[in-house]
Amino acid sequence: MPGPLLSRPWTAGLAAAIALSTSAATAQTPEATAPSGPFVQSTPEAAAAKSADQRISDLSREVEELKDLVHQLQDQVAKVAPAAQPAATTQAAATQPPAAEGTETSGAAAPKVAADVLRGMTINAMLDTYYDYNFNSPVGRVNSLRAYDVSSNSFSLNQADLLVESAADPANGKRLGMRLDLQYGQATSTLQGNPANELRPDVYRNVFQAYGTYVFPLEKGLTVDFGKWASSLGLEGNYTKDQLNYSRSYWFNYLPFYHTGMRAKLAVTDQVALNAWITNGTQQSEPFNNYKDWLLGLVLTPSPAVSWTLNYYQGQEHPDVLYLQNPTAAQQQSLPNEQGTYIVPIANPPDGKLQITDSYLTWQVSKALTLAAEADYVQQRLYSYSSPQRVQGGAFYVGYQLSSAFAFSARVEYLADIGGLFSGTTQYLKEATMTLDYRPTDGMLIRGEFRRDQSNRRYFLGHTLDDPKESQPTLGIGLMWWLGQKEGAW
Numbered sequence: 001m002p003g004p005l006l007s008r009p010w011t012a013g014l015a016a017a018i019a020l021s022t023s024a025a026t027a028q029t030p031e032a033t034a035p036s037g038p039f040v041q042s043t044p045e046a047a048a049a050k051s052a053d054q055r056i057s058d059l060s061r062e063v064e065e066l067k068d069l070v071h072q073l074q075d076q077v078a079k080v081a082p083a084a085q086p087a088a089t090t091q092a093a094a095t096q097p098p099a100a101e102g103t104e105t106s107g108a109a110a111p112k113v114a115a116d117v118l119r120g121m122t123i124n125a126m127l128d129t130y131y132d133y134n135f136n137s138p139v140g141r142v143n144s145l146r147a148y149d150v151s152s153n154s155f156s157l158n159q160a161d162l163l164v165e166s167a168a169d170p171a172n173g174k175r176l177g178m179r180l181d182l183q184y185g186q187a188t189s190t191l192q193g194n195p196a197n198e199l200r201p202d203v204y205r206n207v208f209q210a211y212g213t214y215v216f217p218l219e220k221g222l223t224v225d226f227g228k229w230a231s232s233l234g235l236e237g238n239y240t241k242d243q244l245n246y247s248r249s250y251w252f253n254y255l256p257f258y259h260t261g262m263r264a265k266l267a268v269t270d271q272v273a274l275n276a277w278i279t280n281g282t283q284q285s286e287p288f289n290n291y292k293d294w295l296l297g298l299v300l301t302p303s304p305a306v307s308w309t310l311n312y313y314q315g316q317e318h319p320d321v322l323y324l325q326n327p328t329a330a331q332q333q334s335l336p337n338e339q340g341t342y343i344v345p346i347a348n349p350p351d352g353k354l355q356i357t358d359s360y361l362t363w364q365v366s367k368a369l370t371l372a373a374e375a376d377y378v379q380q381r382l383y384s385y386s387s388p389q390r391v392q393g394g395a396f397y398v399g400y401q402l403s404s405a406f407a408f409s410a411r412v413e414y415l416a417d418i419g420g421l422f423s424g425t426t427q428y429l430k431e432a433t434m435t436l437d438y439r440p441t442d443g444m445l446i447r448g449e450f451r452r453d454q455s456n457r458r459y460f461l462g463h464t465l466d467d468p469k470e471s472q473p474t475l476g477i478g479l480m481w482w483l484g485q486k487e488g489a490w
Contacts, residue, residue: 119174121166124484128158128185128240132476136469138461145423145453145460147253148187149246149476158240158478159187161208165486168223170215177213181230182206187238191257197283199323200341204228204285208238208258220267228285229263231256232275232297233311235360235374235395239490244370244399244409245435246447246478251376251395251413254422255358256282256313261292273299281315282354289349291316305364312357318350318382352381372397380421389419407437427457447478 134143134152141152148158161183168177183191183206192198192205211227230238236252237243261279268274275297280287293315300308324331327342335342360374375394381387395413402408411433417423433451440446453460453472460472 122485124163126161126482130478135473147248157185159185175215181209183208223265228260242489250415288319308361315354320349354380368401370399389421445480
């Protein structure tokens, strides 16, 4: 191509030489170029004609020679140019400072990290509503010992959720991940409304989950999360559409809902994975003592249809400080404060430990039939020398997909509350639940449910405070909508 070739210094000199030679030849006069020798004609006219013919012949020959030379040089340049470009690139690269091995320049690293986080990102929303009727007509329309379906004879907004996730995908070179779950409605009061767990519940009330992920290339993969996440103690979870029943079990209501800290999962083989956590405590976004809770867990997947989880958790759930809601002027002068909230230490705070042994198994017997079971033992002491309180029992589940639109599921469970650790009084609880699902379209679920709770004591609310009942039968309907690109369970 003429442009690039003439930009080279030595080709520019050649072009100038050709132009100079041509200009000099055409500028010569007949007198200045008249030939001499023995064959010159003696007459002036003959000499002039011979001189003109000679000049034309000489100029034609020179032009042809120059054209041949130009063609030869162009061929040589075409062969040399491809090899010259890498050399120039190498020379330019040599002027840059060397980067450390395994690192990227800052200019390239930032766009790559941003691209990794955005790659595969999903934004999802869900709305969970219900109407429930308690046949006891309880005072205050309160369903006893329920986690989410807490209101009777009321159209209720259980939760409205927004989920943003960019999951790690190490198989495709993406080791970073992030997740944020925002939640609004009645369920937020169940999760984070109790000052006994959260010293400042309003600060974190609507942030159900918020954590970052990195997957290290170790064994089959070492996944590390840091932040706040939903507890995997117990079989059931937060999002209703992913459960077999609408109402939650006693065990979901009693076991921790969430934790804040760091967790790691090591996939040793395709069938064996190890879990380890260190957290602020059970349902504590901020710690209220110096003890850090911990968990060790094992997940066995002998086949794609069977999964068995075993967990052991130990914590210390007694606070060593209190947050004052209305401090006096003297307290404001003498007490520490955190963002304007004053803190008073507790003298001789309780130091007894919480211990949870949790195990659950799921079995996808066929495409239509699902079986699951859970067993738990929980023990807690107020002080290290106190007598323990304990809760023990389990649950059994069955789900059957009748058709693409209809499904049926049932749950039975038993919980022995020794010392009132769960309900505030010693009693033996059991319940049975039957649920019918109807999916009129993708992204919508209508769930009808009958449930009956039973105790060996007159515990459940009746129409008046002085008329408690041994049982609590309820009939309800739940309606859920969701949208987004997230696949699988939430």
